[in-house]
Amino acid sequence: MQVLKFGGSSVANATNISRVLDIVSKAARKDRVALVCSAISGCTDALLDLARTERGGAERGVMLESLKTRHLDIIRRLFTGAEREAVSAKIEALFGKLAAAPEDEMVTFGELFSTTIIAEKLRCEGFRTKWLDSRILVIKDNTTLTYNNISTAVALEPEVEIFIAPGFIASEYDGKVTTLGRGGSDFSAALYAAATKASRLEIWTDVPGIMTANPKQVPAARTIPEMPYQAALDMASHGAKVLYAPTVQPAMEAGIAIHILNTFEPENPGTVIKAMPEAEIAEWMGVTSVEDTRQEESLLCLVSNGRINGKSACARIEDCLKKAGIRTLTCSSDGINVYASVRLAVAGEALNAIHREFFETAPATTVNLYIAGTGAVGSALTELIRESSDHIAHRSGKVLRIEGYSNKRDFAQMVRKSAPRGSIFVDVTDSEDIWREYEGLLREGLSIVSSNRRALAVPFVDYAAMHAAAQENGVFLRYETTVGSALPMLESIAAGANSSDEILSIEAVVSCTLNRILSEYTLTPCSFAQIVRKAQDEGLTESDPRIDLSGREALRKLLILAREAGVPLEEEDVEIEPVIGPEYAGLPLDEFYARLEADEPRFAALEAAADAAHQRQRFVASLEKDPEGPHGYRASIKVKNVDATHPAYRITGTENAIIIRSAYHPYPLLIQGAGEGARLAAASVLNDILR
Ligand code: ASP
Numbered sequence: 100m101q102v103l104k105f106g107g108s109s110v111a112n113a114t115n116i117s118r119v120l121d122i123v124s125k126a127a128r129k130d131r132v133a134l135v136c137s138a139i140s141g142c143t144d145a146l147l148d149l150a151r152t153e154r155g156g157a158e159r160g161v162m163l164e165s166l167k168t169r170h171l172d173i174i175r176r177l178f179t180g181a182e183r184e185a186v187s188a189k190i191e192a193l194f195g196k197l198a199a200a201p202e203d204e205m206v207t208f209g210e211l212f213s214t215t216i217i218a219e220k221l222r223c224e225g226f227r228t229k230w231l232d233s234r235i236l237v238i239k240d241n242t243t244l245t246y247n248n249i250s251t252a253v254a255l256e257p258e259v260e261i262f263i264a265p266g267f268i269a270s271e272y273d274g275k276v277t278t279l280g281r282g283g284s285d286f287s288a289a290l291y292a293a294a295t296k297a298s299r300l301e302i303w304t305d306v307p308g309i310m311t312a313n314p315k316q317v318p319a320a321r322t323i324p325e326m327p328y329q330a331a332l333d334m335a336s337h338g339a340k341v342l343y344a345p346t347v348q349p350a351m352e353a354g355i356a357i358h359i360l361n362t363f364e365p366e367n368p369g370t371v372i373k374a375m376p377e378a379e380i381a382e383w384m385g386v387t388s389v390e391d392t393r394q395e396e397s398l399l400c401l402v403s404n405g406r407i408n409g410k411s412a413c414a415r416i417e418d419c420l421k422k423a424g425i426r427t428l429t430c431s432s433d434g435i436n437v438y439a440s441v442r443l444a445v446a447g448e449a450l451n452a453i454h455r456e457f458f459e460t461a462p463a464t465t466v467n468l469y470i471a472g473t474g475a476v477g478s479a480l481t482e483l484i485r486e487s488s489d490h491i492a493h494r495s496g497k498v499l500r501i502e503g504y505s506n507k508r509d510f511a512q513m514v515r516k517s518a519p520r521g522s523i524f525v526d527v528t529d530s531e532d533i534w535r536e537y538e539g540l541l542r543e544g545l546s547i548v549s550s551n552r553r554a555l556a557v558p559f560v561d562y563a564a565m566h567a568a569a570q571e572n573g574v575f576l577r578y579e580t581t582v583g584s585a586l587p588m589l590e591s592i593a594a595g596a597n598s599s600d601e602i603l604s605i606e607a608v609v610s611c612t613l614n615r616i617l618s619e620y621t622l623t624p625c626s627f628a629q630i631v632r633k634a635q636d637e638g639l640t641e642s643d644p645r646i647d648l649s650g651r652e653a654l655r656k657l658l659i660l661a662r663e664a665g666v667p668l669e670e671e672d673v674e675i676e677p678v679i680g681p682e683y684a685g686l687p688l689d690e691f692y693a694r695l696e697a698d699e700p701r702f703a704a705l706e707a708a709a710d711a712a713h714q715r716q717r718f719v720a721s722l723e724k725d726p727e728g729p730h731g732y733r734a735s736i737k738v739k740n741v742d743a744t745h746p747a748y749r750i751t752g753t754e755n756a757i758i759i760r761s762a763y764h765p766y767p768l769l770i771q772g773a774g775e776g777a778r779l780a781a782a783s784v785l786n787d788i789l790r
């Protein structure tokens with residue numbers, strides 16, 4: 100079964116009804132049809148007027164006559180001979196009943212007239228038809244009973260090709276005739292569709308589907324090709340006239356797609372309302388308005404696909420209205436839609452301004468992301484992208500689409516084989532060997548954003564090969580997060596190196612773990628071993644804290660920093676004075692801690708010496724110009740005692756700092772700030788993606 104519903108303007112006159120008959124006969128060749136119609140346009144209003152006039156008065160007579168003439172004219176044009184006589188007689192009889200009907204039932208006659216004429220016409224054209232009396236079948240506010248009635252009525256007539264039913268009208272549970280509310284024929288059609296488990300529900304109207312705005316107010320409005328049920332419901336509930344809001348529920352429950360089509364342009368695919376995977380839905384659906392004439396205000400509603408950042412959307416609305424010289428009276432969001440009110444007089448301009456901002460801007464470029472690593476940074480990143488998609492699109496003109504998010508070992512290979520050029524591969528793993536995929540990815544035209552410092556602290560030849568691959572393929576390799584998390588350290592060094600400023604020295608205090616351990620050792624009475632264990636318990640160290648204490652992480656960071664400065668530093672070029680000596684290696688963790696505790700007098704003595712000299716111990720990775728050293732620099736990683744004049748003296752906890760001295764700058768460049776946390780790292784990765 101297919102249910103086709105035609106509105107008042109589709110059946111307004113004989114010409115339009117002929118179009119309807121064409122559409123219906125075509126559909127009937129494919130499958131059985133249930134045809135639901137409104138009254139001819141203006142008829143319902145006329146009937147309501149009629150009911151308000153004085154019974155037996157002259158005015159009532161005139162009104163009845165004019166309405167009857169409209170219907171008889173249609174019959175005269177659609178039928179000939181005996182058929183014309185027969186149908187006219189039927190309509191005359193109905194008008195007789197209307198004249199005698201109680202005032203509150205008069206409004207129900209419009210749909211009786213229209214469907215009687217159309218049913219007769221289809222029968223004359225040779226279809227096996229059956230007129231269904233919605234006043235008996237459709238029980239207001241009782242879908243179970245309604246569905247039962249309709250399905251039984253249809254089952255009784257297996258031969259019928261086209262059922263014709265009046266929309267809008269129904270009865271109360273006690274049998275009294277009633278209506279489903281103004282515009283209710285759409286709802287009738289949805290009830291017929293759900294009751295007959297129809298394969299499709301078509302609502303035929305006089306506009307090409309649901310549009311991004313009312314085209315009468317916003318000339319640039321365009322058809323929304325597909326939308327989910329909820330968005331259609333939201334648009335209908337907040338002022339879109341094209342669909343009667345209650346229609347959505349029965350169709351949604353029965354999983355029936357609703358097609359909104361234009362009788363006057365039947366080839367136009369219009370709008371399909373259906374269940375949709377979120378990924379396939381445009382972020383913004385449309386903008387509607389409802390007038391509040393009492394308050395002299397218009398309530399605008401910007402309907403989304405169901406997950407938005409309300410705050411940034413409100414800011415965007417207020418912004419674009421302000422640019423149009425319109426004051427936003429109120430703006431709020433329920434996380435799905437955004438509601439703004441403006442003065443009634445400027446409603447049209449406001450609708451156009453919002454439409455321009457959200458629906459007419461150049462389509463944002465879509466950037467496909469393939470994220471390797473589902474740990475803390477990966478999940479913070481995916482969350483960040485999801486919650487700020489609107490903000491990101493607004494600020495950068497880019498729509499980020501997470502096409503892949505995986506922890507699988509072979510993910511990078513899969514991405515290399517299948518991802519389109521121009522995509523970005525994001526490495527937020529701490530994999531030792533994923534870097535071996537980098538060059539291949541770059542050569543396939545994918546850019547890479549990485550927070551994985553292991554992947555950059557590889558032998559210099561491999562590092563250089565990655566950069567060459569990026570350059571030759573017009574893609575980028577960015578990894579600001581690998582040192583000092585979100586602090587712009589690499590960027591600042593590269594800026595200097597690119598403008599041929601010569602780096603004289605870099606001092607980097609970039610080991611969160613050691614900064615934290617050393618500063619806490621100064622400030623608390625705990626032993627060094629206790630503080631290390633506490634840091635481990637808090638997840639601040641590697642699973643084996645010796646990796647941190649050995650300076651291994653700091654070494655990787657120093658390699659990355661130096662190379663950014665143009666110095667092809669290798670691991671073996673760096674002098675490391677680890678916090679603990681080689682005698683700690685290979686011990687079980689328990690024994691390691693016991694030994695560390697036993698070593699407390701040594702740690703205490705170092706601390707006391709620093710303190711006596713008004714200095715503090717800081718774990719510093721440094722690179723200094725030295726004609727004797729490899730590549731003209733000396734690189735070291737060690738605990739340094741710094742005095743109060745040194746910028747690193749003041750940092751505490753997991754704070755990071757870097758001090759860069761260069762030939763052209765009379766004062767050192769100091770960058771200092773938070774260096775730890777998944778959210779921060781994710782923000783920094785995102786910045787590299789968008790930069
Ligand atoms: N004829 C009714 C009305 O004008 C129902 C409909 O058209 O949907 O409200």
Ligand code: MG
Nearest residue numbers: 106107282285
């Ligand atoms: Mg309607």
